[in-house]
Amino acid sequence: MPFWSKSVWLNALDQSVRQTPGTLVTLILSALAFFALAVAVKGLSGALKSARAAGEETRINAILSALDQVTVGPFLTVMIATLTVTLRTHGLHLAPLPLWAKIGGVPTLLATVFVGDFIGYWRHRTQHSKWLWPAHAIHHSDTALTWFSLERMHPIDRVGSMLDTILLGALGFPDWALIGNVLIRHYYGYFIHADVPWTFGKVGWVMNSPAMHRWHHTRDIDGSGSNFATVFSVFDRLFGTYYQPGPCRAPLGVREYMGKGVIGQYLYPFQVWLGMAPSQRPAAQFTLLSETLTSAAKDLNLEKPAPAAREMI
Ligand SMILES: [Zn+2]
Numbered sequence: 645m646p647f648w649s650k651s652v653w654l655n656a657l658d659q660s661v662r663q664t665p666g667t668l669v670t671l672i673l674s675a676l677a678f679f680a681l682a683v684a685v686k687g688l689s690g691a692l693k694s695a696r697a698a699g700e701e702t703r704i705n706a707i708l709s710a711l712d713q714v715t716v717g718p719f720l721t722v723m724i725a726t727l728t729v730t731l732r733t734h735g736l737h738l739a740p741l742p743l744w745a746k747i748g749g750v751p752t753l754l755a756t757v758f759v760g761d762f763i764g765y766w767r768h769r770t771q772h773s774k775w776l777w778p779a780h781a782i783h784h785s786d787t788a789l790t791w792f793s794l795e796r797m798h799p800i801d802r803v804g805s806m807l808d809t810i811l812l813g814a815l816g817f818p819d820w821a822l823i824g825n826v827l828i829r830h831y832y833g834y835f836i837h838a839d840v841p842w843t844f845g846k847v848g849w850v851m852n853s854p855a856m857h858r859w860h861h862t863r864d865i866d867g868s869g870s871n872f873a874t875v876f877s878v879f880d881r882l883f884g885t886y887y888q889p890g891p892c893r894a895p896l897g898v899r900e901y902m903g904k905g906v907i908g909q910y911l912y913p914f915q916v917w918l919g920m921a922p923s924q925r926p927a928a929q930f931t932l933l934s935e936t937l938t939s940a941a942k943d944l945n946l947e948k949p950a951p952a953a954r955e956m957i
Pocket residue numbers: 768772780784860868
């Protein structure tokens with residue numbers, strides 16, 4: 645049955661709706677796990693204070709996550725399945741499937757996640773380019789980064805992420821490893837958004853840490869421009885975008901004003917591309933932000949991020 649058939653889409657939507665209770669349970673368990681982590685790091689009162697401070701941003705993330713479940717999610721499921729099966733059917737994959745059986749399960753999964761993270765690194769850098777940034781800015785607009793901030797994605801950003809899996813399929817990785825890669829990178833994605841100051845010390849030279857990704861979300865005059873990988877920091881080190889001076893306490897968010905409402909966030913990139921974007925924040929606020937950032941850097945005894953690592957590409 646062709647993917648443009650109405651019944652294919654209705655079936656995907658139906659499955660997605662049926663999976664909603666399971667998705668909710670997974671989200672609640674994740675929330676409990678990350679709250680326990682926050683309590684371990686900050687104590688109960690600190691964790692509650694942070695949760696309250698992130699309340700409004702969490703509400704927006706929850707609405708976007710729920711909308712994704714019944715709109716973009718089913719679309720991506722159909723597209724990924726269709727394109728991967730098409731590639732397989734026409735022999736359009738680089739590595740033969742029997743190769744992975746010889747290598748074994750764990751090495752295959754590790755290879756898939758490593759290559760997936762390499763692809764994700766370049767996809768993410770592309771999302772910071774001038775033309776794609778307006779859609780990606782939605783993810784960066786969360787000013788109180790928590791594990792749940794990963795759920796704040798514009799549909800166009802989500803379509804971009806779909807390409808990671810399609811490319812991995814084209815390279816010949818087996819279907820089970822494609823699913824494993826999505827799950828591992830998704831949950832590791834939750835982890836690096838968590839509100840904990842961990843830098844991982846020397847392990848951070850290889851693995852991405854929550855502090856690294858927090859620096860990626862900092863609000864500065866050029867937008868964020870470092871630490872693009874999800875799991876392995878080696879890609880940022882290799883391609884000159886690694887930035888890790890210590891725990892990040894700088895202000896987060898973006899300069900662009902897109903309103904706090906969900907509809908404003910959905911419409912924002914289209915408004916930019918059509919030249920109808922809402923006006924920017926008043927200059928006085930930028931001065932204040934800049935001062936706040938400078939003062940935070942002084943508190944931490946940090947130099948301002950190196951320009952080359954902060955620039956948008
Ligand atoms: Zn980004």
